Amino acid sequence: MTRESIEFDVVVVGGGPAGLAAAIRLRQLAQAQALDLSVCVLEKAAEIGAHVLSGAVMDPRALDELLPEWRHAGAPFDAPVADAHFLWLGASRSLCLPTALLPQCFHHDGGFVVSLGEVCRWLAQQAEAQGVEIFPGFAAIDVLFDADGAVAGVITGDAGRQADGSAGPNFQPGIEVRGRYTIFAEGCRGPLGKRLMAQYRLRDGVAPQTYGLGIKELWEVPAAQSHPGRVVHTCGWPLRADTYGGGFVYHQSGGRVAVGLVVGLGYRNPYLSPFEEFQRFKTHPALRGVLAGGRRVAFGAASVVSGGIGALPALAFPGGVLVGDEAGFLNPARSKGSHTAMKSGMLAAEAVVTAVQAGRHNDVLVEYPQAVCDSWLYRELWGVRNFKSWLDKGLFVGGALFGIEQKLFGASAPWTLSPCPADHxxxxxxxxxxxxxxxxPDGVLSFDRASSVFLSNIRHDAQQPCHLRLKDPELPIRVNLAEYDAPEQRYCPAGVYEIRHEADGRAVLQINAQNCLHCKTCDIKDPSQNIEWTPPEGGDGPSYPAM
Structure with missing residues (x-):
């Protein structure tokens, strides 16, 4: 197939915090050193921020380094953290833990309650002002390699294919986007990053990555219940003590409240449904008073990395690097990843510029992992390296032991615990x-999947090939249904997977791909690793205007 080809010095795959920070830093350094350096950002969503879903309480540390004048540049940071609470929930009661008992990593001093989608849109404006070319609606679906096996760019997805894979009347082939270096910033469980980790064996010798599923709603609440800058985190109910996870309630400006629950995907019971757990969570008395009389305006879900520093893969390979959640830089103890993602992108950009100045291309950017190890990013993650392993021992015991470790040793505990097994x-x-x-569901605080998915503004062309692929089409019935009662029916928050019984009694797996929220939980949690999430046509998927 003949494809159009365009070339840049640097190709950035993904328009989230990590990718945009990398692009901005590349252009800043190029301008400062009078270096001719072309940079493009490819984003699979129809617009920047449309697929971004996060809490979020943002630490501005990396932003202070990247754009020191951001406070005077119209950045959407209008809700500084005013007060923070940590609640231990029982079935009908709650206990607010004293701030003095909480480890420093649980504090939010200097943070801001934000919509990360709005932050990314603002970052995109800053990037374009620096000369970065941004292409939303272009999903990178494959990697280009040169004759020596180094990454040479990516291929964007075809448009206009029929459900059977044949070219339709409006077919347009994808484009080759070539670069001297490619920065992969796809976010959590990126499909290209997953392939590169396998191809270059980037995960050899490191702990398995572990994940959580974050489910979030945005509510508009009466003025009396709105406290911009208030941050509430919870642990305990509705999750059992042996299930990793916790809830959050973030008060944004304008009467908006973000409420969500993160469920660790290492849970054991195949009957657990993260979506229903979240709906139960909102009915707790501690949340009723916040949401009562309010209106739910948005819903979404996304997977989050939680393995910490021990699960980081090798970061550099011939022609490319991994940044942000693509690599796994989220700090699970702080439930924060935007600042670490941005810092990793900035460090990658600095390594790229050093290489370009030396006349190099498509080699291994050894400067990048070294810069990470020398940075505050590494020190922050190292200090909480045992968080997930402690919590894996149970909420009560593990939480207490992590708190004691942090109080006694801070970031200098003289031990490193064994890692957690892979979630699947x-x-x-x-x-x-x-x-x-x-x-x-009561239709007031708790809701069904159909009405929730409607609020995600999902769009998928029904005629395109299914982007959720089964390696073995028979395995969902032969193994998943027979042994686990088809857990994909429950771990998917959008009702994508459904067991249907034919007239002859045969059970079949029906995939409702049009409902997909792009959370990638199926790719992570499927016990046989039989489901592969791949990007649909560029621009398809949910649209989160303010999540």
Whole structure:
């Protein structure tokens, strides 16, 4: 197939905080050193920020370094953290833990309650002002390699293919986007990053990455219940003590409240449904008073990395690097990843400019991992390296031991705990598990999947090939249904996977790909690793205007 080809010095795949910070830093350094350096950003969403979903309480540390004048440049940071609370939830009661008992990593001094999608749109404006070319609606679906096996860019997805894969009447082939270096910033569980880790064996010798599924809603609440800058984190109910996770309530400006629950995907019971757990979470008395009389205006879900520094892969390979959540830079103890993602992108950009100045191209940017190791980014992650391993021992015991470790040693604990197993290996068989009966939604605080997915503004062309691929089409019935009672029906927050029974009694897996929120939970949690999430046509998927 003949494809159009365009060339840049640097190709950035992904328009989130890491990719945009990398692009801005590249152009800043190029201008400062009178270096002719062309930079493009490819984003699979229809617009920058449309696929960005995060809490979020943002630490501005990296932004202070990248754009020191941001406070005077119209940045959407109008809700500085005013007060913060950590609640231990029981089924009907809550206990607010004293701030003095909390480790420093749980504090939010100097942070801002933000919409990360709005922040990314603002960062994109700053990038374009620096001369970065941004192409939304272009999903990178494959990697280009040169004759020596080094990354030479990416290929964007075809448009106009029929469901059977054939070219339709409006077919347009994807484009080759070539670069001297490619920065991969796809976010959590990026499909190209996943392929590169396997091809270059970037995960050899490191702990398995672990994940959580974050489900979030945005509410408009009465003025009396709105406290801009208030941050509430919770642990405990509705999750069992042996299930990693916790909730959050973030008061934004303008009467908006973000409420969400993160469920660790290492849970064992195949009957657990993160979506229903989240709906139960909102009915707790501690949340009712916040949401009562309010209106739900948006819904979404996204996977988040939680493995910490021990799960970081090798960061550089011939022709490219991994940054942000693509690599796994989120700090799970702080539930913050935007500042670490941005810093990793900035460090990668500095390594690229050093290489370009030396006349290099498509080699291994050894400067980048070294710069990470020398930075505050590494020190921050190293200090909480045991967080997930402690919590894996149970909420009560693990949480207490992590708190003691942090209080006594801070970032200098003289031990490193063993890592957690991969999430997909931890599911118990259905025959060994107790079914969970969830209450019916009340339509006031709790809702069903269909009405929730509607609020995600999802668009997928129904005629395109299914972007959720099964390596073995028979395995979902032969293994998942037979042994685990088809957990994909429950771990997917959008009802994409459905077991349907034919007239002859045969069970079949129906994939409702048009509902996909691009959270990639299926790619992570499927016990047989039989489901592969791939990008649909560029511009498709959810649209989160303020999430």
């Amino acid at each position: 290996l931890r599911l118990d068989k259905a025959s060994d598990s107790a079914a969970i009966v969830y209450p019916k």
